[in-house]
Amino acid sequence: MVDLLSVLASGILVGTVYAYMAYGLGLIYGVLRVVNLAHGAFLTLGVYVTWWLNTTFGMDPLVSILITVPLGFALGATVERTLVFRLRDSPPVTTLLLLFGVWLIVRNALYLIFGGADRSLLTSYSLESLAVGPLTLSIPRLIVSAFSLLGFVVLALMLKRTWSGLALRAVAQDREAAALSGVPVNRVWAVAFGIGSALAMSAGSLMSLFYSVTPEFGARFLLKSFCVVVLGGLTNIGGILVAGIGLGIAEDLTAFYIHTGYRDVVSFLVLTAALVMRRADSD
Amino acid sequence: MSSFTRRHLFLGVGALGGLALIAPLLLANPYSSRLAQLLFMNVLLASAWNLVGGFAGQISFGNASLFGVGAYATSMLWLAGFHPFLTMPAAALLAALYGVAWGWPCLRLRGPYFAIATIGVAEATRIVANHIEAAGGASGLTLPLEQDLGPVLLYALGAVLAVASVLVSAAVRRSRLGLGLIALREDAQAAAASGVNVARQQVTVFAVTAALTGLAGGYYAVFTLYVVPEKVFGFDLSISLVLMVLVGGIGTVMGPVLGAGIYLFLEQFVLASLADIHLAAFGALLIFIILLEPRGAAPRLAQFVRLIRRRFG
Amino acid sequence: MSGPAGGSALVEARGVVKRFGGLTAVHGLDLTLREGEILGLIGPNGAGKTTLFNLLSGQFAPDAGKILLEGREIHHLPSHRICRLGLARTFQVPRPFLAMTVSESVLVGAQFGRRVPGTTASETADRCVALTRLEPRRNAPVHSLNLAERKRLDLARALATRPRVLLVDEVAAGLNPTEVRETVGILREVHAAGIGIIYVEHVMEAVMDISHRVHVLDHGATIAIGTPAEVTRDPAVIEAYLGRSAGS
Incomplete structure (x- = not known):
């Protein structure tokens, strides 16, 4: 019983991070209809920048979010302006390859x-x-989970309450109608890509607290991010949070009751099953 | 619409004859015969990928899962005492079965959704393969070196497989199946409204893709004598196929052949000298093709050939 | 044109319902197309005409009710099966296969549509290309076609499936008067070949000109059925059109 509870607790804590990590991917898809395969690159970059700031200047990973957010935004917006922008009318698969x-x-x-x-x-x-009752919860995981939730709240408020949030939602719903109503679609695209990348890089900062990193780091988490956004409904903030936590729990249950080696298989299978069940038609 | 004409058969026999003529050149030393083997394998892989990726427009990033099944089928049957040639049909069949097993549900998805689902399937396959102890686990299988088929037989096997894959591709392109695939690639709903069974057409062609990819895996096992999950089920392999076809010309019969050659050249002679930045070089190449030449080299080459003909013919 | 009064039903919809989320697009609709008939289907924008076409051709499954083609239930069948049973359609906005030539596109319908013994697919395709006056463009790439040609290509592709019933969605909209006359002429030839037609159209001259009966929809329900002359005098129809168009 205690085993199960602690597996659930750890699943929930890691799940909130999964949700935060994945949200940028969903946001970019929602606004640009582009599957950002470079998402994993921004995640990895975020971890490395945080690691470097920590080992060089002794900066706390949580403080380094103040750097990874603007840096992610600038890099993302640049990638959009220089590359993605050129393919705005091509089939989605070409942007994916780019x-x-x-x-x-x-x-x-x-x-x-x-x-x-x-x-x-x-x-x-x-x-x-x-120690909470019979459970032992890791402090960094608690902190990271709290920051992820905070990030979610900030984002949700931004999308609801600000002009740029309104513009983002307008373009996500109907690009042409938004353009006709005077929304600067080009700028909104760059901003969305920037915010999505800032989210990914800052997720990297948070993840640096309990993951080690190699340049291959992003691949695993890119797929988990796909899994979360597809399950949660691409741009639906609440759905993504629930899906992230669901994946976290499913993985921890698998690792604990079946085999640690199969932890990642869960997300891939869930991803494929979720896609197929949604029968999401893209074109 | 005549599906498989005599002309195709003639061209196929001609190609095999040509390959036989230049065989002594390529079999001169171990390195050049290895290059020939890799080229045959790439042609097979790229033509197979193009059937579903080019004709049906379904971009797969998961063909390594089929390649790996073929490679392991051949290896394990060979170790069990079967002659390597006899293991080839098994490699094709098992890969086709596995392809249909996951292609059947996944091909209901289109565009980027299908692409992402294939990554999920292939990665899950890779992880599971790493844990199957009966197949050597993460350290893979080593094949009996003393039973090596030798360069001549390997060359012949590769040449036959590669030419066959191009002929299959040409036959599909000109068949009722090919017409249906291009229709559903252009507009799946309109194709269905014209009587095309979209699901069945895609699964059918994917079974062919999977069988050919499984053959490539079997061939790979036979000439490298060593299979390991991280390589034969690896994501890098899946990606290299996409790149080959894009370089050569997606959706054409000769594009994948051209791309397989260009890719091998780049990999062996250019990227080898850029060991440190070979990933970045691949990335840059990909971006370059997509932004500047999304239709690949084949249409350019066709243009060039027409120009030459007009000038001299 | 004389209306075949007592012909048996080719297509029948009974109590068909379709909801999208909270919105009910089609409310328990009954509709009949008789043997040898051209049935006009009209109604203001958003009346549910295109939704009904998508239901009949199997693009959507109805939430309730039945659809029968020559007495056989088809509402649970996928599009391609319905097409092979003899019901073909065109699209409001033509949906050509851009990478093909005209004759290849039509061949798709001929190769995959209803099988009729005694004719080959390429003969059928040639006949449909000729019928829709696309002969001069037969080897042209589809992307080079203009709107009128694309509409006729949609028609040719649908006819090549050798349908018993043809659903035509706004084939005259956006065309000039000469092109409209030409299109109406083609539909007459199709009808003369024994194919039943359900014809959705906003161009009133076209639909009133060739329909034997007209079925009027508003808000997903029937408001009138009758000959073109009866329908145009019907107060409910006038109300639906004028009431709305006065506002827009």
Whole structure:
């Protein structure tokens, strides 16, 4: 019973991070109808930047969010302005391949700069834990989970209450109608790609607290992100949160009761099953 | 519409004859015969991928799962005492079965959704393969070196498989199946309203794709004598196929052949000298093709050939 | 044109309902197309005409009710099966296969449509290309066709499936008067070949000109059925059209 409870608790904590990590992918898809295969690159980049700031300047990973958010925004908006923008009227699969090219280049750059070795960082609270009744909860996971939830609230408020949020939602619903109503669609696209990438990079900052990183880091989490957004309904904030937590729990249950090695198989199978059941028609 | 004409058969025999004539050249040393083997394998893989990716417009990032099944089928049957040639049909059949098993549900998806689902299936397959102890687990299987078929037989087998895959591709292109595939690629709903059974057409062609990809896996096992999950089920392999076809010309019969050759050249002679930045070079190539030459080299080449003909013919 | 009064039913919809989320697009609709008949289907924008076509041709499944083709239930069948049983359609906005030539596109219908012994697919395709006056463009790539040609290509592709029933969706909209006359002429030839037609159209001259009966929809329900002359005098019809168009 205690086993099951602690598996559930850890699943929920990691699930909130999954949701936060995936949200950028959903946002970009919602506004641009583009599947951002470079999402994994931004995640990985976020972890490395955080690691570098920590090991070089001793900066706390949570503080480094102040850097990864604007940096992610700038990089994302640049990728949109220089590359994605050119393919706005092409079939979605071509953009997917283009962004895969971006991912390869980033991966290679990371190998050149940081090498292929596992990098991980340690903070004063990395190994702390908190006893809640019979459960022991890891402090960094609690913090990261809280930050993810906070990020979600900020984002939800932004989309609901601000002009840019309104513009984003307008373009997501109907690009042509939005353009006719005077929404600067080009700028909205760049902004959406920027926000999506900022979310991914800051998710990297959070994840650096309990994952080590290699340049291959992004692949695994890109697929988990797909899984979450497809399950949760692409742009639906609440759905994505629930899906993230659901995936977290399913993975931890598999790892605990079946085999640790099959943890990732769950997300792939859930991903495929979810896609097929939705029968989402794209074109 | 005549599906498989005598002309095709003639061209096929001609191609095999040509390959036989230049065989002594390519079999001169181990390196050049390895290049020939890789080229045959790439042609087989790229033509197979193009059947579903080019004609039906369903981009798969998961063909490594089919390649791996073929490679393991051949390896395990060979280790069980069957002659490598006899393992080939089994490799094709098992890969086709596996392809239909996951293609049947996934092909109901279209566009990027299908592409993502294929990544999910292939990665799940790779992880599971790493855990199957009966198949050697993560360390894979080593095949009996003393039973190596030798360069001549491997060359002949590869040549036959590669030429056959191009002929299959040409036959499909000109058949009722091919017409239906292009119709559903252009507009699935309108195709269905014209009587095309969209699901059946896609699954049928995917079974062919899977069988050919499984044959490529079997061939790979036979000439490398070593299969390991991270390689034969790897994502890099799936991606390289997409790149080959894009470079050569998607949706054409000769594009994949051209692309397989260009890819091999790049991989062996250009990227090898750029070891440190070969991923970035691939990425840049991909971006370059998509932005500047999305139809690949084949249409350009056809243009060039027409120009030459007009000038000299 | 004389109306075949007592012909047996080719297509019958009984109590068909279709909802999209909270919106009910078609409310328990009954509709009959008789043997040898051209049935006009009209109604203001959003009346449910195109939804009804999508239901008849199997693009959507109805939430309730039955659809019969020559007495056989088809509402649970996928599009391609319905097409092979003899019900073909055109689209409001033509949906050509852009990578093909005209004759290849028509061949798709001929190869995959209803099988009729004694004719080959390419003969059928040639006949349909000729019937729709696309002969001069037969080897042209589809993307080079203009709107009128694309509409006729949709028609040719549908006819090549050798239907018993043809659903025609706004084939005259956006065309000039000469093109409209030509299209109406083609539909007459189709009818003369024994094919039943349900014809959705906003261009009133065209639909009133060739329909034997007219079925009027509004808000997904029937408001009138009758000969063109009866329908145009019907107060409910006038109300539905004028009431709405006065506002827009």
